[in-house]
Amino acid sequence: MAPGHPTQEVCIMAGVAFLNGQYVPLEDAKVGIMTHALHYGTGAFEGIRGNWNEADGKMYMFKLREHYERMLRGCKMLWMDPGYTIDELIQITIEVVERSGFQQDIYIRPMAFKSEEKVANLNLRSLADGFMCLAVPFGNYIDSDGAISCQVASYRRIDDTMIPPRFKLSGLYLNSILAKTDAIAMGFDEAILLNMDGHVCEGTGENIFFVDGDTIATPSLESNVLPGITRDTVIALAREELGMKIEERSVDRSELYTAEEVFLTGTAAHIQGVGSVDYRNVGDGGIGPVTRKLQDLYFPIVRGQNPKYMHQLTVAEPKGAAS
Protein backbone atom coordinates (compact mmCIF):
# COMPACT_ATOMS: atom_id res chain seq x y z
CA MET A 1 0.00 0.00 0.00
CA ALA A 2 1.41 3.40 -0.94
CA PRO A 3 2.29 5.75 1.93
CA GLY A 4 -0.55 8.11 2.58
CA HIS A 5 -3.23 5.65 1.49
CA PRO A 6 -6.45 6.99 3.07
CA THR A 7 -7.39 3.91 5.15
CA GLN A 8 -3.89 3.61 6.56
CA GLU A 9 -3.93 7.30 7.47
CA VAL A 10 -7.15 6.86 9.43
CA CYS A 11 -5.56 3.99 11.38
CA ILE A 12 -2.39 5.91 12.12
CA MET A 13 -4.33 8.94 13.33
CA ALA A 14 -6.16 6.84 15.88
CA GLY A 15 -3.41 4.60 17.20
CA VAL A 16 -1.28 4.93 20.33
CA ALA A 17 2.27 3.60 20.41
CA PHE A 18 4.75 2.90 23.17
CA LEU A 19 8.21 4.33 22.37
CA ASN A 20 11.15 5.33 24.57
CA GLY A 21 9.18 4.50 27.71
CA GLN A 22 6.15 6.64 26.84
CA TYR A 23 2.71 6.27 25.28
CA VAL A 24 2.42 8.66 22.34
CA PRO A 25 0.00 9.10 19.42
CA LEU A 26 1.14 6.74 16.66
CA GLU A 27 1.59 9.68 14.27
CA ASP A 28 4.16 11.19 16.67
CA ALA A 29 6.11 7.96 17.25
CA LYS A 30 9.19 8.62 15.11
CA VAL A 31 12.85 7.58 15.06
CA GLY A 32 15.77 9.41 13.46
CA ILE A 33 17.21 8.54 10.05
CA MET A 34 20.50 7.43 11.64
CA THR A 35 18.82 4.73 13.74
CA HIS A 36 20.95 1.57 13.50
CA ALA A 37 17.95 -0.77 12.99
CA LEU A 38 16.80 1.24 9.95
CA HIS A 39 20.13 0.71 8.22
CA TYR A 40 20.95 -2.86 9.20
CA GLY A 41 17.75 -4.60 10.31
CA THR A 42 18.98 -4.95 13.90
CA GLY A 43 15.65 -5.62 15.55
CA ALA A 44 13.83 -8.55 17.17
CA PHE A 45 10.08 -8.27 16.75
CA GLU A 46 6.79 -10.08 17.15
CA GLY A 47 3.59 -10.24 15.17
CA ILE A 48 0.61 -10.63 17.51
CA ARG A 49 -3.07 -10.52 16.70
CA GLY A 50 -5.73 -8.89 18.80
CA ASN A 51 -8.96 -10.75 18.02
CA TRP A 52 -12.05 -8.67 18.67
CA ASN A 53 -14.97 -10.48 20.27
CA GLU A 54 -18.06 -8.47 19.42
CA ALA A 55 -20.29 -10.43 21.81
CA ASP A 56 -18.42 -9.54 25.00
CA GLY A 57 -16.70 -6.36 23.76
CA LYS A 58 -13.19 -7.61 24.54
CA MET A 59 -9.91 -8.01 22.64
CA TYR A 60 -8.21 -11.40 22.96
CA MET A 61 -4.47 -11.94 22.46
CA PHE A 62 -3.43 -15.55 22.07
CA LYS A 63 -0.29 -16.91 23.78
CA LEU A 64 1.10 -13.42 24.41
CA ARG A 65 3.70 -14.75 26.86
CA GLU A 66 5.06 -17.18 24.22
CA HIS A 67 5.40 -14.30 21.75
CA TYR A 68 7.48 -12.30 24.24
CA GLU A 69 9.55 -15.34 25.20
CA ARG A 70 10.46 -15.69 21.52
CA MET A 71 11.21 -11.97 21.21
CA LEU A 72 13.54 -12.13 24.21
CA ARG A 73 15.38 -15.10 22.68
CA GLY A 74 15.89 -12.95 19.56
CA CYS A 75 17.13 -10.12 21.80
CA LYS A 76 19.69 -12.43 23.36
CA MET A 77 20.92 -13.35 19.87
CA LEU A 78 21.39 -9.65 19.05
CA TRP A 79 22.94 -8.69 22.42
CA MET A 80 19.87 -6.61 23.24
CA ASP A 81 17.93 -5.94 26.39
CA PRO A 82 14.59 -4.21 25.84
CA GLY A 83 14.65 -3.24 29.53
CA TYR A 84 11.33 -4.88 30.49
CA THR A 85 10.36 -8.24 31.96
CA ILE A 86 7.82 -10.42 30.15
CA ASP A 87 5.13 -9.36 32.62
CA GLU A 88 5.92 -5.69 31.96
CA LEU A 89 5.88 -6.28 28.19
CA ILE A 90 2.44 -7.89 28.52
CA GLN A 91 1.19 -4.89 30.54
CA ILE A 92 2.58 -2.44 27.95
CA THR A 93 0.79 -4.39 25.19
CA ILE A 94 -2.54 -4.32 27.03
CA GLU A 95 -2.10 -0.57 27.58
CA VAL A 96 -1.29 0.09 23.88
CA VAL A 97 -4.37 -1.89 22.82
CA GLU A 98 -6.65 -0.17 25.33
CA ARG A 99 -5.34 3.33 24.62
CA SER A 100 -5.55 2.75 20.83
CA GLY A 101 -9.18 1.87 21.36
CA PHE A 102 -9.80 -0.16 18.19
CA GLN A 103 -12.89 -2.34 18.49
CA GLN A 104 -12.04 -4.62 15.57
CA ASP A 105 -9.33 -7.18 14.76
CA ILE A 106 -5.88 -5.66 15.12
CA TYR A 107 -2.24 -6.49 14.54
CA ILE A 108 0.21 -5.70 17.33
CA ARG A 109 3.86 -5.14 16.54
CA PRO A 110 6.34 -4.98 19.42
CA MET A 111 10.00 -4.60 18.50
CA ALA A 112 13.24 -4.35 20.42
CA PHE A 113 15.81 -2.64 18.24
CA LYS A 114 19.22 -1.06 18.12
CA SER A 115 18.05 2.50 18.58
CA GLU A 116 21.38 4.23 18.69
CA GLU A 117 21.89 6.80 15.92
CA LYS A 118 25.23 5.44 14.74
CA VAL A 119 25.50 4.25 11.16
CA ALA A 120 29.03 2.97 10.56
CA ASN A 121 29.19 0.55 13.48
CA LEU A 122 28.71 -3.21 13.14
CA ASN A 123 29.45 -4.17 16.74
CA LEU A 124 26.11 -4.98 18.38
CA ARG A 125 27.54 -4.85 21.89
CA SER A 126 28.46 -1.16 21.62
CA LEU A 127 24.96 0.00 20.63
CA ALA A 128 22.03 1.16 22.78
CA ASP A 129 18.65 -0.63 22.67
CA GLY A 130 15.11 0.67 22.31
CA PHE A 131 11.66 -0.88 22.49
CA MET A 132 8.43 0.05 20.78
CA CYS A 133 4.95 -1.42 20.53
CA LEU A 134 2.07 -0.37 18.27
CA ALA A 135 -1.35 -1.65 17.18
CA VAL A 136 -3.20 -1.15 13.88
CA PRO A 137 -6.51 -2.48 12.52
CA PHE A 138 -5.97 -5.67 10.54
CA GLY A 139 -8.11 -8.05 8.51
CA ASN A 140 -7.01 -10.94 6.31
CA TYR A 141 -3.24 -11.24 5.91
CA ILE A 142 -3.47 -13.08 2.61
CA ASP A 143 -6.11 -11.55 0.38
CA SER A 144 -8.19 -14.69 -0.02
CA ASP A 145 -10.88 -16.51 1.94
CA GLY A 146 -10.37 -19.67 -0.09
CA ALA A 147 -7.42 -21.95 -0.80
CA ILE A 148 -4.38 -20.03 -2.07
CA SER A 149 -1.89 -20.62 -4.88
CA CYS A 150 1.78 -21.04 -3.95
CA GLN A 151 5.05 -21.01 -5.79
CA VAL A 152 8.23 -22.76 -4.69
CA ALA A 153 10.61 -19.81 -4.44
CA SER A 154 13.92 -19.63 -6.26
CA TYR A 155 15.34 -18.02 -3.10
CA ARG A 156 16.43 -20.51 -0.44
CA ARG A 157 15.69 -20.08 3.28
CA ILE A 158 18.61 -18.53 5.11
CA ASP A 159 20.55 -21.09 7.14
CA ASP A 160 21.22 -20.99 10.89
CA THR A 161 24.91 -20.45 10.01
CA MET A 162 23.97 -17.20 8.22
CA ILE A 163 21.24 -15.46 10.22
CA PRO A 164 19.43 -17.79 12.64
CA PRO A 165 15.84 -18.13 11.34
CA ARG A 166 14.56 -19.48 14.67
CA PHE A 167 14.18 -15.86 15.85
CA LYS A 168 12.10 -13.07 14.36
CA LEU A 169 14.99 -10.79 13.46
CA SER A 170 14.14 -7.81 11.27
CA GLY A 171 16.98 -8.17 8.73
CA LEU A 172 16.11 -11.82 8.16
CA TYR A 173 12.84 -10.79 6.53
CA LEU A 174 14.53 -9.57 3.35
CA ASN A 175 14.73 -13.27 2.49
CA SER A 176 10.94 -13.65 2.84
CA ILE A 177 10.24 -10.32 1.15
CA LEU A 178 12.21 -11.19 -1.99
CA ALA A 179 10.47 -14.55 -2.30
CA LYS A 180 6.98 -13.14 -1.64
CA THR A 181 7.42 -10.22 -4.05
CA ASP A 182 8.46 -12.56 -6.87
CA ALA A 183 5.55 -14.94 -6.15
CA ILE A 184 3.00 -12.13 -6.29
CA ALA A 185 4.58 -10.62 -9.41
CA MET A 186 4.15 -14.01 -11.08
CA GLY A 187 0.49 -14.23 -10.09
CA PHE A 188 0.73 -16.51 -7.03
CA ASP A 189 -0.57 -15.68 -3.56
CA GLU A 190 2.40 -16.91 -1.54
CA ALA A 191 5.90 -18.41 -1.83
CA ILE A 192 7.20 -21.56 -0.16
CA LEU A 193 10.92 -21.61 0.54
CA LEU A 194 13.19 -24.63 0.46
CA ASN A 195 16.14 -24.69 2.86
CA MET A 196 19.78 -24.96 1.77
CA ASP A 197 19.45 -28.80 1.72
CA GLY A 198 16.60 -28.55 -0.77
CA HIS A 199 13.98 -29.66 1.74
CA VAL A 200 10.71 -27.81 2.28
CA CYS A 201 11.10 -25.12 4.92
CA GLU A 202 8.16 -22.72 5.28
CA GLY A 203 6.12 -19.93 3.75
CA THR A 204 7.40 -16.35 3.87
CA GLY A 205 5.55 -15.72 7.14
CA GLU A 206 3.99 -19.11 7.89
CA ASN A 207 4.90 -22.68 8.81
CA ILE A 208 3.74 -25.45 6.50
CA PHE A 209 1.84 -28.72 7.07
CA PHE A 210 1.05 -31.74 4.86
CA VAL A 211 -1.88 -34.11 5.39
CA ASP A 212 -1.84 -37.73 4.25
CA GLY A 213 -4.45 -40.08 5.71
CA ASP A 214 -4.33 -39.85 9.51
CA THR A 215 -0.86 -38.29 9.52
CA ILE A 216 0.20 -34.66 9.40
CA ALA A 217 3.82 -33.89 8.56
CA THR A 218 5.65 -30.61 9.10
CA PRO A 219 9.33 -29.68 8.70
CA SER A 220 11.21 -30.20 11.96
CA LEU A 221 12.71 -27.24 13.82
CA GLU A 222 16.20 -28.14 12.53
CA SER A 223 14.94 -27.49 8.99
CA ASN A 224 15.55 -23.76 9.64
CA VAL A 225 11.90 -22.92 10.27
CA LEU A 226 10.66 -20.30 12.71
CA PRO A 227 9.29 -22.15 15.78
CA GLY A 228 5.78 -20.87 15.13
CA ILE A 229 3.32 -20.36 17.95
CA THR A 230 0.47 -21.35 15.62
CA ARG A 231 2.57 -24.37 14.53
CA ASP A 232 2.72 -25.54 18.17
CA THR A 233 -1.00 -24.90 18.62
CA VAL A 234 -1.96 -26.83 15.48
CA ILE A 235 0.26 -29.77 16.44
CA ALA A 236 -1.46 -29.95 19.85
CA LEU A 237 -4.97 -29.58 18.39
CA ALA A 238 -4.36 -32.21 15.70
CA ARG A 239 -3.05 -34.68 18.29
CA GLU A 240 -5.40 -34.00 21.17
CA GLU A 241 -8.65 -32.95 19.47
CA LEU A 242 -8.45 -34.88 16.16
CA GLY A 243 -6.37 -37.88 17.30
CA MET A 244 -4.00 -37.53 14.36
CA LYS A 245 -0.35 -38.57 14.14
CA ILE A 246 2.20 -35.77 13.79
CA GLU A 247 5.55 -36.22 12.09
CA GLU A 248 8.14 -33.47 12.54
CA ARG A 249 10.72 -34.39 9.92
CA SER A 250 12.49 -33.46 6.70
CA VAL A 251 9.89 -32.96 3.98
CA ASP A 252 10.72 -33.36 0.28
CA ARG A 253 9.61 -30.90 -2.35
CA SER A 254 7.81 -33.67 -4.24
CA GLU A 255 5.52 -34.13 -1.22
CA LEU A 256 4.20 -30.64 -1.91
CA TYR A 257 2.76 -31.92 -5.17
CA THR A 258 1.30 -35.18 -3.92
CA ALA A 259 -0.07 -34.46 -0.42
CA GLU A 260 -3.82 -34.74 0.09
CA GLU A 261 -3.85 -31.37 1.81
CA VAL A 262 -1.32 -28.62 2.41
CA PHE A 263 -1.90 -25.72 4.78
CA LEU A 264 0.09 -22.82 6.21
CA THR A 265 -0.03 -21.55 9.78
CA GLY A 266 0.90 -18.21 11.30
CA THR A 267 -0.44 -15.59 13.66
CA ALA A 268 -1.26 -13.28 10.73
CA ALA A 269 -2.30 -15.98 8.26
CA HIS A 270 -4.15 -18.15 10.84
CA ILE A 271 -4.64 -21.60 9.23
CA GLN A 272 -4.55 -21.06 5.48
CA GLY A 273 -5.48 -23.81 3.01
CA VAL A 274 -3.21 -24.20 -0.04
CA GLY A 275 -5.09 -25.04 -3.25
CA SER A 276 -2.15 -25.35 -5.63
CA VAL A 277 1.63 -25.40 -5.69
CA ASP A 278 3.46 -24.49 -8.90
CA TYR A 279 0.15 -24.78 -10.83
CA ARG A 280 -0.50 -28.36 -9.58
CA ASN A 281 -3.71 -28.78 -7.61
CA VAL A 282 -3.41 -29.98 -4.03
CA GLY A 283 -6.27 -32.44 -3.54
CA ASP A 284 -9.22 -31.00 -5.44
CA GLY A 285 -7.81 -27.47 -5.23
CA GLY A 286 -10.08 -26.38 -2.37
CA ILE A 287 -9.69 -26.32 1.41
CA GLY A 288 -9.34 -29.94 2.56
CA PRO A 289 -11.40 -31.56 5.34
CA VAL A 290 -8.58 -31.73 7.94
CA THR A 291 -7.61 -28.11 7.27
CA ARG A 292 -11.27 -27.14 7.70
CA LYS A 293 -11.56 -29.06 11.00
CA LEU A 294 -8.45 -27.35 12.36
CA GLN A 295 -9.76 -23.94 11.30
CA ASP A 296 -13.08 -24.66 13.02
CA LEU A 297 -11.21 -25.51 16.22
CA TYR A 298 -8.69 -22.66 16.04
CA PHE A 299 -10.84 -19.59 15.32
CA PRO A 300 -13.13 -19.83 18.38
CA ILE A 301 -10.09 -20.48 20.59
CA VAL A 302 -8.22 -17.30 19.57
CA ARG A 303 -11.39 -15.19 19.79
CA GLY A 304 -12.17 -16.22 23.36
CA GLN A 305 -15.13 -18.43 22.46
CA ASN A 306 -13.85 -21.77 23.79
CA PRO A 307 -13.76 -21.91 27.63
CA LYS A 308 -11.26 -24.81 27.58
CA TYR A 309 -8.53 -22.58 26.14
CA MET A 310 -9.26 -19.28 27.93
CA HIS A 311 -6.05 -19.63 30.00
CA GLN A 312 -4.02 -19.13 26.79
CA LEU A 313 -5.54 -15.70 26.18
CA THR A 314 -4.75 -12.21 27.47
CA VAL A 315 -7.70 -9.84 27.52
CA ALA A 316 -7.82 -6.09 26.84
CA GLU A 317 -10.83 -3.81 26.93
CA PRO A 318 -10.46 -1.00 24.36
CA LYS A 319 -13.16 1.64 24.78
CA GLY A 320 -13.28 2.91 21.17
CA ALA A 321 -10.80 4.79 18.96
CA ALA A 322 -10.54 8.57 19.38
CA SER A 323 -9.77 9.20 15.64
Ligand code: PMP
Ligand atom coordinates in the same frame (compact mmCIF):
# COMPACT_ATOMS: atom_id res chain seq x y z
N1 PMP B 1 7.54 -18.52 9.76
C1 PMP B 1 7.88 -17.22 9.56
C2 PMP B 1 9.06 -16.91 8.72
C3 PMP B 1 7.12 -16.21 10.16
O1 PMP B 1 7.44 -14.92 9.97
C4 PMP B 1 5.98 -16.55 10.93
C5 PMP B 1 5.14 -15.47 11.54
N2 PMP B 1 5.58 -15.09 12.80
C6 PMP B 1 5.69 -17.92 11.11
C7 PMP B 1 6.49 -18.87 10.50
C8 PMP B 1 4.54 -18.34 11.97
O2 PMP B 1 4.82 -18.06 13.32
P1 PMP B 1 3.67 -17.77 14.37
O3 PMP B 1 2.70 -18.87 14.25
O4 PMP B 1 4.37 -17.72 15.67
O5 PMP B 1 3.08 -16.46 13.99
